[in-house]
Amino acid sequence: MMETFKDRLKTLMGMQRPYTFARKCGIEKGLFQNYWQKGKIPTYENLLKLQRGTGCSIDWLLTGQIPSLEGRVDKLRFVDSGAETGARQRRLVSATLALRKIYLAAAERDIEAVELLLNCLLRQAKRR
Secondary structure, eight states, X not given: OOOSHHHHHHHHHTTSOHHHHHHHHTXXXXXXXXXXXXXXXXXXXXXXXXXXHHOOOHHHHHHSOOOOOTTTGGGOOOTTOOHHHHHHHHHHHHHHHHHHHHHHHSOHHHHHHXXXXXXXXXXXXHHO
């Protein structure tokens, strides 16, 4: 678990420059400076901008904890999805939960194997 909001912000930014990242999320430079340099917590509106800009959970942004979907996958409803798309999205959620279990409990070599597989899949998807 990431210790502070600033740590989680760094994770979201990856290799991006701080103010480039802020601009992409739609947050003013001065406000972002408070979050980035001083570790202040954003307003609700700016948390939403970070969430929309990155796809991360607001719960994770604030607490560092990932909300659990364990046991609730079958109850998920996906907006405007047909039966086939909904079933596919449920499989994706189930697969993501299985990957999370591997990351939380597996040995480093197992995690590296999963990451290698995911990178191969991503390269294949980019070629299409």
